[in-house]
Amino acid sequence: MPQNATTDDPRRLAEFEARIARCKTIEPKDWMPERYRKQLIRMMSQHAHSEVVGMLPEGNWITRAPSLRRKMGLLAKVQDEAGHGLYIYCSTETLGVDRNDLIQQLLAGTAKYSSIFNYPTLTWADIGAIGWLVDGAAIVNQTMLAKASYGPYARAMVRICKEENFHKRQGFEIMTTLAGGTREQHAMAQDALDRWWWPSLMMFGPRDKDSPNSDDLLRWKVKQKTNDELRQRFVNITVAQAMAIDLTIPDPALKYNERTKDWEYGEIDWEEFWRVVRGNGPCNRERLAARRRAHDDGAWVRAAAEAYAAKHEPAASVA
């Protein structure tokens, strides 16, 4: 809460804010307000959880990918997500938290992850739509986060963005192939766009006037653009892409504003947004159950690795 900031040593706080104003990064050993640390832990761990939970909807199609090339592409993408998750968990640990505690919060249902992964992947075209729209939206967010004030997070984002760009191209290429394929494939692509469009817009979070966390985040350059600004940027990029491959954005209110050069979009279903955030989306329970099952089923493996390492110290090096 804001009063926390005022209980911080005013001199150190002033130095901290001056440093950010000079566009210098904050590093793990630097002093930082408790609220800044907490915000970052919240954002970064949510991001890491999202990468890990995000493996599930796409992993759902690895065994059904329709060609060897697609199978390898999807497997590599999901593997990248595991890598991102690991990388961000490690970056989060620089803020003095333990990865295992963060994972426990996810499994207990007290930590959030991106709501988009609580929607089901029903057809192969969903794999294209996720790459194109979900990774596309993530890139818009992360390009901004790559300039965030906290050094380890910003650097993680630079690296992750490069891979996400590749994923987005891969997803768009899947959509392009389907949209230009048979009549059934085109319909499959359109259906996926219909289902993923609005949840993708929701990825940017509540409208600015309803976003309780944004003020401090902006001032401390944890974020540098508001939710609505980023959402608009994503819409502008994506509408043109949909048109290029002959797919229709499922929004009758969509129209181009000549003056602002923005594509104005219709009202997001905020009831749906909050319903999914609060745990009542189509797959919230399944996703957490799958993570818990993997964790529980792996308990004996982790115990074995620890027991082996303890027996063979210091020679053993165990993951």
Added chain:
Amino acid sequence: MSNRFFEYLLRLGDDRLVLGHRLSEWCGHGPILEEDIAMANIALDLIGQANLLLLKAASVENAGRDADALAYLRDAREYRNALIAELPRGDFAFTIARQFLFSAWALRQWEALASCRDADLAGIAARAVKESRYHVRHSAEWLVRLGDGTEESHARAQDALDELWRYTGELFLTDAIERELAHEGLAADPSAFRSAWQKDVDDVVARATLRLPAVEHWQQGGRTGLHTEHLGRMLAEMQVLPRTYPGARW
């Protein structure tokens, strides 16, 4: 020669495709994130090898089929993988034990094929040797950890070996096809590296404080398309899209 070589390339390719597919089933469900990454990595190597082998098979066959047609439009009876590759993934101990037994064999096979008379296959082998070395190291390290870890992990690893061992004999079967190809310098004769493989396995199994079971009968049949019941289900899932939308491009 070309029919026999085609058949041999299918055996090599199907082993990798089927095992890579089984391994890919773990993605997102591994015991730790690091293992999700490692298993996906090995699965990618195997499917990548399969892709090259089936491409080569398609070109040797020269009948208008491509690698995807071979992967997605053959029925279980036409698959030529060893049975060990198609068994369901089981628990982590089963997956690791299978990977070790297979990869230790595949490494020896690739080493032999690196000097194959066919330049394409020799090239695939040269690259695959490096990949397989990592697969052997990774799976051996885990097998040792599991065997010499806790009571539970030891029991699970032993169960896995007990179940899997009877499928390893098939990896060393040779028929007229392989013998003739080996004679022509186009195939690796597995009898040439059986004792080396056995030693690799014995060493790791000993370090893992595990033991190999006695075998009354070696299970076999994959090379002639006589599979377990598991492969048909696996292929039904894997092939669903190309089968449902004939002629579509993806």
